[in-house]
Amino acid sequence: MSHIDKELKQIQEKLLEMWDLVEYQLISSREALLHHDLVLAERVVKLGKKVNRYDTKIDRQCENFFALFTPVAVDLRQILATIKINANLERIGDTAEGICRIVKKLNGPLSEPLAQESRLLEMYDITLVMLADARKVLTNYDADTAHAILKQDKVINKIYRKSDKTLVDFMHQNPANVATGLQLYTLIKKMERVGDQITNITEEIIFYHDAKMIKHRSDKKKKNRNKDDN
């Protein structure tokens, strides 16, 4: 293996280690929420520091790679993608931490029926599959799976758009639990962001492999479709 390939492999390995940490944070935030597991919540928050160290380390490695190898073509795209994937992973980790901070403020576990009804658990399930699939696509590229991930984010967005009505209804019927309703809404918003971040990551992977920019495209189409939805 050439020098440059070894260097790229090392950077990729670091990124995957960080990926595993962040995935653990996200899965754990779900557990902590459902079981009001304060020990686990605290662990997720603490792990955030480790994730930040990875974030800094990977950025540094990419900077050095630019300076020493002046990459072009596929190498250039891989490093550009790595920088952005790194940033998005770090944000997903932050979100998981944020959720755990909310858990610490709650008096007990989130009621399962409520979590079901508001579709928060469904959002968790979908994003966790998206995240796992994106990791697979990064190490073993497959355009179909990559594009399927992008489709899943549309499902997440739809759930998010409909959630306010569900929650308003809930708060009307349970005026004593308005606080819970608001917290739930915050959680749903956070999961919607996670969907976006995994989408960003997937777009970067597609750019790296297929040299296709799919970001910010068809904004017009999107607008029209939203109109149709309403």
Add this chain to the structure above:
Amino acid sequence: MAKNNIKLEAKNLNAYYGDFKALKDITISMEEKAVTAFIGPSGCGKSTFLRTLNRMNDYIDGFRTEGDILLDGKDIYDKNIRVDELRKEVGMVFQKPNPFPKTIFENVVYGLKIQGIKNKAHLEEAAEKSLRQTALWEEVKDKMHKSALALSGGQQQRLCIARALAISPSVILMDEPTSALDPISTAKIEELIYELKNDYTIVIVTHNMQQAGRVSDNTAFFYMGELIEFGKTKTIFTSPSNDRTQNYITGRFG
């Protein structure tokens, strides 16, 4: 892909050294007032192609071409073309700076004198103009009548470019013009190329991928006498469409 006019083009060009086919069916259009870079592994035919563009290969025994090379739409290998007229239109700068063992002034006005221009004021004016164009004037104005060989390598190369510019060509061919220069002199030549493309059509052969990226608008990748890929430099260096191009520019050849 060209937004400017086409200045130079090759159509189904084959070139031979005796039985050896050095260029195979090359078709390419070079934009006017833009920089076109030729890249590719050693021996792929970059210099051969560059030299056919002003018929430098005519002197080589057994060299012949098939197909057309058009300058402003006219075939430069046509019987009615005068090679000295062609060379006035298409100047050349070589890998190693090759000033003549004469004064700086004599070097710059060499081409003009050959054309029969004798008026001293005219020659001095022309010399100053081309030395200013190559950003050499301030450095040499007080030693115009000293030997050009006393200049540094980077200054000599800029002098050779000034010499090429003095005869007012419209195309300048450069064969690895900075490969013998340090990074500062290289940066000056690159800066110069960037300035010159406002007025000239430039074709440059380079082994330095970053240089191709920095100075050229379009890049052609050659491999074993064939033109493998030609396109916007931006595209070639971010997302080349041919695997051989990608392997070459990322240094994973062979």
